[in-house]
Amino acid sequence: MKPIDRFFSQSAKEMKPYSPIEPPDQIARRLNLPEEQIIKLDANENPFGTAPEVLQALKNGRYYHIYPDPAQVHLREVIAQYADCSPDMVVAGTGADELIDIACRLLLESGEKVVSFAPTFSYYGHVVALNRGQLVSYTREDDFSISLEKAKAIDLTDVKLVILCSPNNPSGNLLEEPVLDYFLSQDVVVMVDEAYYEFSQVSYLDKVKANSNLLVLRTFSKCFGLAGLRVGYGIMSEELAKGFMRIKPPFSVNVAAEVALETCLNNLTHYQEQVAELTRIRDWAIAELSRFKQLQVTPSRSNFILCRVLDAAAADIHEKLQSKGVLVRYFDTDLLQNYIRVSIGTQPQMEIFLEQLRLLIR
C-alpha cells in the first residue's frame, strides 16, 4: 500500500510535531511515583489549582447542553470590562493559541513573512508554518532584549505580521516600548502576546485605540489557572476584530470556560493575592538560584525563571529532577544552549525543587 501521507499538504508533511508535554499522571505512572508527589513546574500554570469558587460555579452551570453564542456577546462584555475597552474590540478563542492561528489565517497569503525574535514562544513558528507563512526569526541580544537599531534595519517587504511577546517566554523580560512603537509606525500588523500580563502588570493595551494595526493577546491559562479549560482573548481595533469574528470557528470557546472565566473576573482579589505571593516566591527563588555557581539566572517579570547551566548538562538535571517528581523545562537549542526554565510553584514546592537541585549542582 502507498503511504497515506502522500495526501498530506506539503506544509503538514514538513512540520515538526509541537514539543509535547507529558501529563503528570502519565509521568507518575512511568516513574512509579504517587501522583501527589509530582511537582509540575514545566508549563507556567497556576500552582494553587482551580479556585473553589470556580469549581462551584462550574457545578452550578445550567447551559452545557446549549451551544455557546457564536457572537460571544456576553463573553466579550465580561472581558471588555476587565480589560477596560469596548466589547467590539474583544475576540475570545480556545486559548491565546487559537487566536495566533486565526491571526495567521486572516492575514497570511502563502509564502508571506512573519517576523519574530528568538528565543521566544515556539508555537509561533509552528502556526505560521501550518498556515503556509514563512517565519523570519531574528536573534535577541545576550540579555534577551530586542535592539531598536537592529529592528529598524529589518527589511519589512512582504512582512505582514510582527510577533512580540511581553514578558517574553522563556526569558521573562519585557518588550521595549520604542521597539513596539517603531513596528506600529510601519505597514505591518503587530501582535503583542501578553500571556503573563497579570504577573508583570505592564501592558501595551492602551496603544490599541491609536493603532488599528495592534493586536494584544491575553489568556486565562496562566494567572487564572484555567489552562485545561482553554480560553484566551485578543484586544484589537474594531475593524481587525470584525475580521477575526468573520473567520473564527463559531463555537470554539466552550460554555464551561465562559462560566469559569466570569467567576475568575468576579474574584479578582483572590488572584491579585496569588500574584503577590508568587512574585514574592519568584524573587526569593531568583536570590536562591543566584547562589549556585553553576547557574546564570535571568531576571524575570513573569512566573518563571530561565537559568543557564554551566559545567553540567541541563538535560541531565532535567531528567534527574524528573525522577524525583520535579518537572522543569529544559532547552538545548542553538540560541538556548543548556538552559532550564522553572515555573514558580508554591513555597513548599520551590523548597523541594531547590533541595533536589542542590544534590545535583552547586
Ligand SMILES: *Cc1c(COP(=O)(O)O)cnc(C)c1O
Ligand atoms: C502559555 C502561552 C500561551 C498560550 O496560552 P493558551 O491561552 O493556553 O493557548 C501563549 N503565549 C505564550 C507566550 C505562552 O507562554
